[in-house]
Every structure is written in structure tokens, then in C-alpha cells.
Amino acid sequence: MPVKCWGIKVNKTTGEETRQRLIAEGTLHPDFKPKKDDKYLYFPVKEKIPDSEIFEFEERSRKEELPRHELIGGIAVIHENNINDAELLLKSRPVIHTVLYSESAVTGEYRTKDYQVLAGENTTETDYTEYGLRFKIDLSKAYFSARLANERQRILNSMEEGEKVFDLFAGVGPFAVALSRKASVVIANDINPDAVRLMDENIRLNRIKNITPMLGDALHMPGIFPDGSFDRIIMNLPMNSVPFLKAAFKLCRKGGVIHFYSIQGEEGEMLETLRGFTTGNITENKVRSYAPNLHHAVYDIVFE
Numbered sequence: 001m002p003v004k005c006w007g008i009k010v011n012k013t014t015g016e017e018t019r020q021r022l023i024a025e026g027t028l029h030p031d032f033k034p035k036k037d038d039k040y041l042y043f044p045v046k047e048k049i050p051d052s053e054i055f056e057f058e059e060r061s062r063k064e065e066l067p068r069h070e071l072i073g074g075i076a077v078i079h080e081n082n083i084n085d086a087e088l089l090l091k092s093r094p095v096i097h098t099v100l101y102s103e104s105a106v107t108g109e110y111r112t113k114d115y116q117v118l119a120g121e122n123t124t125e126t127d128y129t130e131y132g133l134r135f136k137i138d139l140s141k142a143y144f145s146a147r148l149a150n151e152r153q154r155i156l157n158s159m160e161e162g163e164k165v166f167d168l169f170a171g172v173g174p175f176a177v178a179l180s181r182k183a184s185v186v187i188a189n190d191i192n193p194d195a196v197r198l199m200d201e202n203i204r205l206n207r208i209k210n211i212t213p214m215l216g217d218a219l220h221m222p223g224i225f226p227d228g229s230f231d232r233i234i235m236n237l238p239m240n241s242v243p244f245l246k247a248a249f250k251l252c253r254k255g256g257v258i259h260f261y262s263i264q265g266e267e268g269e270m271l272e273t274l275r276g277f278t279t280g281n282i283t284e285n286k287v288r289s290y291a292p293n294l295h296h297a298v299y300d301i302v303f304e
């Protein structure tokens with residue numbers, strides 16, 4: 001039965017942005033379901049806040065556990081080929097327009113996956129907002145994971161204003177776009193033409209002027225830029241970054257930092273390899289679980 005509660009009414013085009021803002025502010029009411037009509041989305045909030053009005057919302061059933069999924073903008077990705085789960089997810093939030101089943105692990109040089117549409121619109125494209133930044137994503141054409149959002153902010157917070165950053169495996173540009181807020185310049189390279197096309201769009205969407213997107217093989221980058229040109233290097237190709245370490249250390253200045261990502265089973269697995277390149281400080285952190293007995297780790301390496 002619908003219950004009266006404070007809520008925010010927003011245009012559908014700004015729905016995801018509003019949802020993330022309310023979550024970040026801690027005001028989205030978890031006990032009621034957001035709702036929609038032809039034009040607007042309605043989000044329940046815990047108390048009276050600016051622009052809120054009283055609306056009627058359905059209570060969430062405590063038993064209605066949602067299937068495990070990753071939400072990227074309006075797309076929910078599930079790992080079981082289950083139409084009922086997909087329909088449940090589609091109905092659970094007005095912002096979800098498509099539910100995809102990921103048929104494989106990330107594969108190939110471009111680190112993409114095969115997807116099957118289980119419910120909703122027949123698309124792998126979506127709009128995604130992260131910390132106020134907007135992104136065009138196409139999951140079948142270029143890699144993207146929303147689970148690295150906090151990691152991008154961690155690096156941004158560790159940066160000084162005006163740094164020169166090189167993102168060697170930039171994908172559709174989430175690290176580059178986030179870090180451009182503090183950097184003087186970001187060079188953002190990827191070998192996948194679709195990723196670079198989407199990155200170009202994402203740079204324009206956010207009206208960013210200090211990112212140069214590049215289409216190329218990371219191995220060739222030291223031939224283009226003088227040694228030691230950059231303060232910070234991002235290496236998020238976690239299954240296969242080791243062959244690119246020599247190039248990264250050439251591009252990094254002495255005293256600069258390289259963020260090296262690795263999918264690994266044991267803590268410290270990469271330390272010996274990395275010690276072959278620097279005597280500087282190396283700090284290791286777990287970014288997220290990846291699979292049973294595997295995790296995504298980041299090594300922050302100071303080049304000395």
C-alpha cells in the first residue's frame with residue numbers, strides 16, 4: 001500500500017545524477033521504491049530537503065532481495081542467465097533500462113566481454129555519472145567498471161595541483177577525466193579505437209580542455225615523449241601490465257609515482273618484479289575482490 005513520504009521530483013534525463021547525489025548526501029530513503037511517470041522520476045528522501053514535496057511511494061518488501069548485479073548508469077549486469085532475476089531488477093529502479101547477462105570474463109586485447117540482453121532495451125550503451133562527471137559507456141565495445149570509482153578518487157586526492165599525468169591504458173577515460181580536475185595535462189592512450197572514440201565524447205561531455213586522447217600501443221609511448229616527462233603514470237591493465245613497466249618508468253620523472261594494477265592471488269605477488277625498477281617506496285592496497293582467491297591490487301610506486 002502506498003505511503004506518504006517526502007520526495008524529489010526530477011526530469012528523467014537527470015535521474016541517475018540525482019540518485020547518486022542523494023546517495024552521497026545520505027538522504028535517499030532506503031525503505032521506499034522510487035517511481036516514475038512519462039516525464040518524471042520521483043525519489044523518496046528521509047526528511048524535508050530543498051525542493052522536496054510529499055508524494056506517495058510503495059514500501060520495499062524486506063523479503064524482496066535483489067539478485068547480485070553491477071549497476072553502470074541504466075544497465076544492470078548479472079552473472080546468471082536468469083530472466084526472472086532480470087525482470088525483477090528491471091522493475092526495481094526506474095533508472096534501469098536494460099539488464100545484461102555477461103556471458104564471458106573480460107577477454108582479448110581490448111578487455112571487453114560478450115553480453116546478452118535479458119530484459120529491457122536492446123542496447124549495451126548507457127549514460128553513467130561518477131562524482132558529478134558524465135560518461136558515455138558502451139559495454140560491448142570498450143571496457144568499463146564502476147567498481148573503480150573510489151580508486152579514481154583516492155588517486156585524485158593524493159595528487160598535487162598541476163601534475164602531468166599519463167594514463168597508458170585509458171579505456172573510455174574514467175581515470176583521465178577524474179584526474180584532469182587537478183592535473184595541468186593528461187595524456188590518455190588506448191589501443192582500442194572504440195574506447196578512444198568514446199573517451200573523446202566523454203572529454204567533450206565534461207567540457208575538459210586538458211586531456212589529449214591518443215590511439216596507440218603503450219609500448220611505443222616513450223618514443224613520442226622525452227624521458228621523465230610525467231609526474232604520475234596510471235597502468236590499469238591488471239592482467240598484463242608487466243611488459244609495459246619499462247615504458248612506464250621511462251615516461252615517469254624521478255620522484256614521480258606509478259600506479260600499477262594487478263589481478264593477483266597473494267598479497268605482495270608483484271613486489272620482487274617491481275623492485276627490479278626502483279629503490280623508492282612501494283605501497284600495496286587491495287582495490288576490490290575479483291574472483292574466488294583473486295583480488296585487484298594497486299601498487300603505488302615511487303620512482304627513485
Ligand SMILES: C[S@@+](CC[C@H](N)C(=O)[O-])C[C@H]1O[C@@H](n2cnc3c(N)ncnc32)[C@H](O)[C@@H]1O
Nearest residue numbers: 109110111143169170171190191192217218236
Ligand atoms: C582493464 S581496461 C582499463 C580501462 C580504463 N583504465 C578503466 O579503468 O576503465 C584496459 C585497457 O587497456 C587497453 N589496452 C590493452 N593493450 C594495450 C596496449 N598495448 N596499449 C594501449 N592500450 C592497451 C584496452 O583496450 C583496455 O581499454
